[in-house]
Amino acid sequence: MSFIRPLWIAVWVRATTFLRREEGQTTAEYALVILAAAAIAVVLIAWARSSGKLPAFFDHIIDTVIGNADAA
Structure with a gap:
């Protein structure tokens, strides 16, 4: 049992x-x-x-969100 403590300290x-x-x-x-x-x-x-492409991308996202909101 006495060897466990020094071993633990060495590992730490x-x-x-x-x-x-x-x-x-x-x-x-x-x-x-x-x-x-x-x-x-x-x-x-x-x-x-x-x-x-960036304005077209955002327009597509907004149109998709509005289309999904209208369908719900």
Whole structure:
């Protein structure tokens, strides 16, 4: 029974050391994902504005919602 406590402490110390080492890496990964999502959003917005598809898309959505509301 006396060997369980030191073993538990060793496991806890090793786990917390590992987690502290990975903290900065996780933050950097989140930052890269956010930057990639922002870049994709900028490209999609630029395409939608230049092609004129955005107003037609929203008109279609509004017409569909109104059509569904009238049917109910």
